[in-house]
């Protein structure tokens with residue numbers, strides 16, 4: 001991507017080239033995406049660097065102040081491949097399941113090698129320079145690097161016939177794949193199919209020199225659950241949520257939905273009271289919850305803008321338009337960062353008109 005002619009050169013595509021191993025139906029989906037072929041948004045200046053960081057290899061660092069929603073990097077991936085192994089041979093007689101899966105992995109590596117060989121030499125060099133933490137599980141050098149450095153692609157890439165997990169795709173980048181993990185991330189990314197590029201954006205305020213982090217694990221899991229998800233990457237996370245008061249952190253993460261929804265229920269009761277009976281406790285408890293979410297690095301979850309919306313409404317009720325607007329802007333910044341619409345309380349309440357207890361709604365949200 002884009003389509004390469006025999007005489008194409010590496011430099012003629014300023015945003016870079018991606019080698020794509022996709023089925024024809026996914027290729028069609030990509031080409032039929034509205035606006036396909038457009039240029040990606042670019043940050044006004046280079047605002048990150050890649051340099052060594054103790055105990056983590058290379059990492060990405062901010063070189064200027066960044067606010068929630070700010071664009072850090074637009075990047076076209078080096079390679080896009082299916083997540084699952086798509087082996088099309090039957091288990092040979094006498095093979096154990098383990099032998100069959102190792103053989104399938106070997107065949108898959110051969111297929112992916114073809115993709116890597118097709119890269120421009122500059123991209124191939126960048127690809128092989130990436131870290132490989134999958135050296136002991138039978139992954140070859142190509143699969144190992146993809147497993148270590150790949151980011152899942154969303155709805156634009158999906159082979160329905162292969163099932164939910166195996167039908168997905170993964171993309172590996174030159175620069176963005178240098179971002180290290182924290183369970184308290186300060187960035188998020190989205191993939192824009194039309195320009196065939198990732199956008200990495202800040203999800204909180206970042207100071208110059210701060211390391212940029214993304215969470216490789218589901219942030220709403222407990223410390224033990226995240227540890228399990230991170231095991232294949234070959235490191236143990238030492239962020240404050242993993243090494244500090246894990247019980248407190250677990251309570252917030254695993255009860256995120258009910259905490260935010262219960263707060264909303266309290267707000268609804270509070271807002272129905274006559275004006276002179278509304279005290280400041282509602283504001284304080286909501287701000288406390290908001291700062292807990294921010295401390296835990298949960299600002300990229302969909303519950304954050306819901307809580308921000310409640311805080312904004314409390315300020316409106318208290319007649320403080322300046323602060324109400326400040327939080328409305330934060331909700332807008334979240335939408336920019338995530339490149340998606342935020343959930344709204346109306347939408348959620350609409351779904352569950354007849355239910356009294358919002359805490360029980362987690363599967364709906």
Ligand SMILES: C[S@@+](CC[C@H](N)C(=O)[O-])C[C@H]1O[C@@H](n2cnc3c(N)ncnc32)[C@H](O)[C@@H]1O
Nearest residue numbers: 056057058131133149177178179180181233235
């Ligand atoms: C996608 S790469 C990130 C860039 C990598 N640090 C490098 O030098 O290329 C993932 C690998 O980085 C390392 N890593 C990422 N986050 C880490 C962390 N929080 N602590 C220690 N190592 C980490 C692990 O080796 C992991 O397998």
